[in-house]
Amino acid sequence: MNTDDSSWWPMGDGVLCNAASQTYPSCNTFTHALSFFNKIEGSQATARQTAELLRSVISQQRVPYTNQAGALIDAVKAIGEQLIAANPVELAVGNIVRRVLHIIREEDLSLTTAAIGGLNLSAVSDDENDDDRDGDSTLSAAAVAAAARSTLRPPSLQTLLEDTPVSAAVPQTSSSGGDSEGKSKFSFTAADKSSRSRKLKHDVIEAVNELIQDIVTCHEQIAEQAVEHIHQNEVILTLGSSRTVLEFLFAAKEKKRSFRVFVAEGAPRYQGHLLAKELVARGLQTTLITDSAVFAMISRVNMVIVGAHAVMANGGVIAPVGMNLVALAAQKHAVPFVVLAGSHKLCPLYPHNPEVLLNELRSPSELLDFGEFSDCMDFGSGSGSPLLHVVNPAFDYVPPKLVSLFITDAGGHNPSYMYRLIADYYSADDLVVQRRATAGN
Amino acid sequence: MQYDDKSRVQKLKKRSVVKPTEARNRVELFRHLPQYEHGTQLPVLQSKFFQLDTLHPAVYKVGLQYLSGDICGGNARCIAMLQAFQEAIRDYSTPPAKTLSRDLTAKISSYVSFLIDCRPLSVSMGNAIRFLKSQIAKIPISLSESEAKATLHSDIERFINEKIILADRVIVKHAVTKIRDGDVLLTYGSSSAVEMILQHAHELGKQFRVVIVDSRPKHEGKLLLRRLVRKGLSCTYTHINAISYIMHEVTRVFLGASSVLSNGTVYSRVGTACVAMVAYGFHIPVLVCCEAYKFHERVQLDSICSNELGDPDSISKVPGREDINHLDGWDKSENLQLLNLIYDATPSDYVSLIITDYGMIPPTSVPVIVREYGRGQLWI
Numbered sequence: 001m002n003t004d005d006s007s008w009w010p011m012g013d014g015v016l017c018n019a020a021s022q023t024y025p026s027c028n029t030f031t032h033a034l035s036f037f038n039k040i041e042g043s044q045a046t047a048r049q050t051a052e053l054l055r056s057v058i059s060q061q062r063v064p065y066t067n068q069a070g071a072l073i074d075a076v077k078a079i080g081e082q083l084i085a086a087n088p089v090e091l092a093v094g095n096i097v098r099r100v101l102h103i104i105r106e107e108d109l110s111l112t113t114a115a116i117g118g119l120n121l122s123a124v125s126d127d128e129n130d131d132d133r134d135g136d137s138t139l140s141a142a143a144v145a146a147a148a149r150s151t152l153r154p155p156s157l158q159t160l161l162e163d164t165p166v167s168a169a170v171p172q173t174s175s176s177g178g179d180s181e182g183k184s185k186f187s188f189t190a191a192d193k194s195s196r197s198r199k200l201k202h203d204v205i206e207a208v209n210e211l212i213q214d215i216v217t218c219h220e221q222i223a224e225q226a227v228e229h230i231h232q233n234e235v236i237l238t239l240g241s242s243r244t245v246l247e248f249l250f251a252a253k254e255k256k257r258s259f260r261v262f263v264a265e266g267a268p269r270y271q272g273h274l275l276a277k278e279l280v281a282r283g284l285q286t287t288l289i290t291d292s293a294v295f296a297m298i299s300r301v302n303m304v305i306v307g308a309h310a311v312m313a314n315g316g317v318i319a320p321v322g323m324n325l326v327a328l329a330a331q332k333h334a335v336p337f338v339v340l341a342g343s344h345k346l347c348p349l350y351p352h353n354p355e356v357l358l359n360e361l362r363s364p365s366e367l368l369d370f371g372e373f374s375d376c377m378d379f380g381s382g383s384g385s386p387l388l389h390v391v392n393p394a395f396d397y398v399p400p401k402l403v404s405l406f407i408t409d410a411g412g413h414n415p416s417y418m419y420r421l422i423a424d425y426y427s428a429d430d431l432v433v434q435r436r437a438t439a440g441n
Numbered sequence: 442m443q444y445d446d447k448s449r450v451q452k453l454k455k456r457s458v459v460k461p462t463e464a465r466n467r468v469e470l471f472r473h474l475p476q477y478e479h480g481t482q483l484p485v486l487q488s489k490f491f492q493l494d495t496l497h498p499a500v501y502k503v504g505l506q507y508l509s510g511d512i513c514g515g516n517a518r519c520i521a522m523l524q525a526f527q528e529a530i531r532d533y534s535t536p537p538a539k540t541l542s543r544d545l546t547a548k549i550s551s552y553v554s555f556l557i558d559c560r561p562l563s564v565s566m567g568n569a570i571r572f573l574k575s576q577i578a579k580i581p582i583s584l585s586e587s588e589a590k591a592t593l594h595s596d597i598e599r600f601i602n603e604k605i606i607l608a609d610r611v612i613v614k615h616a617v618t619k620i621r622d623g624d625v626l627l628t629y630g631s632s633s634a635v636e637m638i639l640q641h642a643h644e645l646g647k648q649f650r651v652v653i654v655d656s657r658p659k660h661e662g663k664l665l666l667r668r669l670v671r672k673g674l675s676c677t678y679t680h681i682n683a684i685s686y687i688m689h690e691v692t693r694v695f696l697g698a699s700s701v702l703s704n705g706t707v708y709s710r711v712g713t714a715c716v717a718m719v720a721y722g723f724h725i726p727v728l729v730c731c732e733a734y735k736f737h738e739r740v741q742l743d744s745i746c747s748n749e750l751g752d753p754d755s756i757s758k759v760p761g762r763e764d765i766n767h768l769d770g771w772d773k774s775e776n777l778q779l780l781n782l783i784y785d786a787t788p789s790d791y792v793s794l795i796i797t798d799y800g801m802i803p804p805t806s807v808p809v810i811v812r813e814y815g816r817g818q819l820w821i
Contacts (some may be wrong), residue, residue, distance in 0.1 A: 267657055267680050270759060273767040280777045287468055287778045288768070290756060292656040292681050292712025296744035296785040300470060322682030325715050328722055355686050367655075367680055368663070369761055387670050391679040393686045 043092035043309065044243070047215050047344040050083060050096040055208045058100075058201060068200050069108035076100055080433045089360045089395075091310040091318070091347045094433065098348060099211060100204075101430040107203040214409065218342030219244055221409035223251035229338065229407075234259035234302045237335075239291070240266030240320045241275035242307025244340040248407075249305075250282060260285040262301060264294055266322060268366040268392065291322050298329045308341045310358075312351040313422055315400030315415030317341075318358055321393050327402035336404040343408050346418065348426045354397040364390030445472040466753070466771075468778045475561070476750050486559075497529040500552045504559040513661075515565040515699045515735060516605055516633050522556065522566055526573065527597050530590055541589055542577050549573065561749050564700035564708065565735045572600055604734040608798035609637055612730050616695070616796050617642045619728060624649040624692045627725075629681075629716045631661035632697020634730040636668065639695075643674050650674075652691060656681040656712045658755040658781065681712050684719050694720045698731040703811055704740040705789025705804030707731075711782045714744070717791035726793040729804075733797045736811050744785040753779035 054076055061075045080097030087093060222244055230236070230252040236259055238245055249261065261284055265272035272288060279286045289297055298304075304326060310318040317323070317339055330337045351358060364370075368390055400415035407413075410421065444450055467476045486505055503525040506512045512521050529552065535541045553570055556562065562570075576596045580589050616638040620626065626649055628635050639651060651674050655662030666678050679687050694716065700708040707713065707729050720727050741747055756779045757768040771777050789804035799810055 265657070265756070267682055270762070270765045273757075273765060276777060277767045280774050283776060285776050287780050288756060289780045289782070290657045290711070292715060293780065293782045293785065295714040295718060296711060296748075296782055297780075299743050300745065321686070324685035325682065325719065328718055329715070332718065355689065359686070368678060372663075373667075387673065387675045388666070389677045391677055391683055391687055393683050396682070396685055 042243070043090070043345055044215060044218070044342065046090055047092040047096050047342075048212060050093050051100070051208060051212045051215060053083075054079065054097065054100045055205060055212070058104075058204055058208065061201075063201065069104055072104050072201070072204065073101055076104065077433055084433055089358065091349075091358075092344055094349075095310075095344055095347050096211075096215075097433055098426045098430045099344075100208060101433075102425060102427045103207045103211065104204050105427050105429075107207060108200060111200055111203065215342065215344050218344065218409040219247040222340050222342065222407055223247040225407055225412065226251040227255045227257065228412075229303070230257050230259055232258050235262065235300060236260070237262045237264070237294070237298060237301040237304045237326070237330075238275070238306055239264040239272065239294075239322055239326050240269070240306075241271035242340070244307045244342065245305055246275065246278060248340055249279065249284065253282060253284060260287070262287050262289055262297055264289055264291050264322070264326070266320060267291055268362075269320070271320075291325070294326055295329045298326075298333050298335060301330075301333075301335055303336050303338060304330045305338045305340065308339050308345055309395060310345050310347050311339070311341050311406065311418060312354070313348050313419055314350055315403065315406070315418045316351050316354065317398040317400075317403060318351070318354060318395050319398055321396045324396045324398050324402075327398045331402050337398075337402060338405045338407060339398075339403055340407050343410060343421070343425065346408070346421055346425065348422045348431055351397060355393070358395065358397070360394040362392045362394050364392055367392055444475045466775065466778045468750075468780050470745060471748070471750055471780070473746075474748060474750055495551065496555055497525070497532065497552070499525040499528040500555065504556050507556065507560040514631070514633055515563050516609075516732070518563055519565040519569050520601055520605060523569055523573075523597050523601055526552070527594055530593050530597075533590065535586055540582070541586060542580050546574055546577050549577070564737050565732075568734050568737065569600065573597065604798075605732060608732040608734070609634055611798040612732065612796050613637050613641045615801055616728070616730060617645060617647070619693065619794075619796075620647055620649060622648045625652060625690050626650070627652040627654060627687070627691045627694045627716070627720070628665070629654045629662070629694075629696055629713055630656070630659075630710045631665040632695075632730065634732070635695045635697050636665055638730065639669060639674060640672055643672060650677065652677045652679065652687055654679055654681055654684060654687075654712075654716060657759075658751075661710070681715060684716060688719050688723045688725065691720070691723075691725055694725055694727045696727060696729050698729050698735065699784060700735045700737050701729070701731050701795060701804070701807050702741050702786075703736075703738050703808040704742075705792070705807055706741055707787040707789070707792055707795075707804075708741065708784055709787060711744075711785040714785045714787040714791070717787045721791045727791055728794045728796055729792050730796045733799050733810060733814065736797075736807055738808070738811050741786050744782065748785075749783040751781035751783050753781050756781050 057075055057079055058072055061072060063071045076097065080094070080101075083097065084094045226248045230249075234257070236249070238261065249259075252259065261279055263272045263276045263279070263286055265288060267290075276286045276288045306319060306323060306326070308317045308319050312318065319339075327337050329335075373388065400418075403415045405412055406415060406418065408421070413421070486501075486508065503512070503521050506521065507518065512518055526549065529548075530545070533545060533548070535544060549570070553562070556566075573593075573596075576593060580592065584592070612634055620638075620642045624647075626639070628639070628651065642649065651669060653662045653666050653669070653676055655666075655678065662678065666676055669676055677687070696707070696709065696713055696716065698707045698709040698713075702708055707717075709729075717727050739747075753771075757771050759765040768777075768779070771779060792804045795802050795804055795807065797810070799814070802810070
């Protein structure tokens with residue numbers, strides 16, 4: 001990392017500090033909140049908070065003249081690493097960090113290609129920086145290559161070819177090494193550089209604002225698709241409670257579709273009770289059943305609609321516990337299993353052993369009363385280890401072959417299509433969110 | 442009995458002792474089954490204890506125990522009912538102008554309808570009643586009253602002994618051969634047969650672990666858990682939603698049954714079908730332990746045509762968790778129904794083996810047993 005004013009490096013307990021000893025306290029509070037108090041509940045709220053936090057990190061980050069994107073990416077990765085480590089089970093945090101990183105890369109790329117296009121007088125570009133570049137002289141292909149290298153993508157044939165009508169020959173003294181730090185042979189003016197850096201931050205912040213907007217409105221966009229899937233006299237089954245599912249069903253009710261809902265209560269959190277109460281308040285015919293009755297009732301159900309905690313890269317779903325049971329029963333009775341998920345829940349990671357690694361075991365007191373069974377949990381009896389273990393996982397993994405359809409704010413998709421959405425939203429370099437090891441510079 | 446037919450329901454109400462009130466917010470899908478308000482019947486019955494001379498006090502007591510849920514489980518209910526009938530027969534005397542067999546049969550039928558009002562019959566009870574009536578019908582006219590009563594008494598004694606107690610011992614003997622050292626055995630709810638198997642295997646010194654899966658609202662697994670831990674078995678306790686998580690470690694699944702029907706469907710506590718389905722998905726053998734007297738020639742495809750509906754209030758309340766009170770006052774809103782199913786039907790493809798006192802059979806052999814060892818020969 002450069003040791004100039006704009007760099008940040010970590011102090012002991014997760015506090016970032018820069019050369020001027022200005023700490024970054026709001027990250028610490030957020031990290032604490034995530035890990036210790038779980039005050040932020042729900043992927044949507046978490047995603048939104050993460051995005052807003054990263055937006056303020058970006059806006060406060062001072063970028064050097066060259067390689068602004070790299071600096072921004074480093075800063076975001078530093079904070080992102082800590083956020084992810086604070087609560088690894090809440091995958092939405094990692095998703096948003098990666099989305100922001102991807103945004104930075106994309107904006108940088110589009111700016112640079114626009115800049116290159118602007119340098120090329122014959123190229124058509126609607127970049128407003130065109131005005132600044134009108135007076136520039138022709139550039140060599142090497143300079144174009146160097147410009148392409150200064151972005152975070154390797155130069156493509158297209159960017160090189162775009163310039164061929166203008167330049168005659170490739171000079172021998174190419175900008176060797178492509179070191180984007182200082183050896184630029186561009187005839188950018190100083191005004192261009194600063195305007196370009198401002199432009200990058202500005203674009204990135206605008207894009208992050210759009211991301212936040214998407215996160216906030218994902219329920220409405222998903223709910224708009226409700227009428228395509230729910231017709232008259234349907235019977236719908238759901239488990240637990242999900243705000244996305246609630247909005248979805250309300251939207252169908254608004255459009256005067258008549259349907260009944262079976263809600264499985266979702267022990268041990270019993271969120272199904274909440275959902276049933278809200279559905280009834282809106283005038284929907286609701287029946288609350290216990291989770292054990294799912295197989296018994298599913299033969300009379302037309303469709304299963306559930307929410308998800310996270311959607312993994314292979315199309316598998318991390319959902320509240322009990323969902324695999326519902327999915328298996330639905331497959332046996334050939335009932336469509338529809339998962340509603342906002343795009344902030346889409347995770348680019350592949351689930352390896354998800355029941356163990358992506359799961360959280362909650363307190364046994366939700367299942368057994370400690371007072372009642374304290375004699376069984378006694379470590380002092382017999383061989384020294386208690387005879388009784390209680391298992392209370394929070395999440396379940398549903399493999400992609402059991403899911404019929406994903407409905408996201410970008411439309412309806414097959415589970416086999418989810419990997420394409422990931423290519424849209426995330427860059428391959430960001431799968432592991434770790435700052436590059438500093439090479440002593 | 443079709444409870445969606447109004448005229449029949451009216452007739453039943455006139456005859457009945459218990460006079461249950463119909464539940465509000467009935468679930469439409471189960472209109473053909475009785476749905477009554479619980480909680481109101483018990484105090485009414487208790488107050489009537491000394492006024493009913495048509496009912497024998499032993500039968501009355503058993504009915505109250507069913508209503509309050511003190512006696513639970515196919516074997517326990519059957520034994521309690523038969524012992525109450527033994528007492529009733531002992532105290533019975535034939536009125537002057539009537540034959541013993543006809544009058545006693547009529548009396549037993551009235552007792553049975555009282556018990557049905559308290560709680561619908563289980564299949565085991567139904568088979569036992571059929572046995573008893575057939576024995577009463579077989580009594581020769583020449584027999585004196587005391588001899589007839591003694592015969593019936595010993596017949597009932599023999600039935601309980603052979604069909605339930607000895608049958609359980611045979612089942613345990615067969616089943617422990619299926620338990621190996623290092624096994625992790627999963628069971629659901631609380632079944633008397635499975636409990637005996639686990640205790641016997643532990644006494645034999647086999648090393649295994651038990652996973653007990655439990656569900657709402659009865660939480661029967663907790664009682665089983667307590668009894669097993671007391672005996673020194675190492676147990677894991679979880680709820681039915683976590684079954685996909687725990688099934689990775691399990692090697693065998695032992696389930697009990699209320700009945701096995703002629704198409705191989707296992708009719709058992711609600712949730713058994715879920716457990717069997719997940720076990721089948723993980724390629725784990727599912728062994729159902731059921732005495733042969735519980736087999737029935739009826740067939741059933743799903744859990745809705747014939748079932749029992751329990752008290753809906755036990756779903757709206759979660760004992761021990763006062764913060765879950767969203768559904769207080771649920772009966773006031775007409776859009777909300779609470780469904781408390783008691784039984785469900787597990788398809789035969791999920792079951793690997795049924796262990797009975799006639800041996801270990803596949804589910805497809807159940808109609809063979811019902812037919813070959815059927816009515817006539819089953820009750821030797």
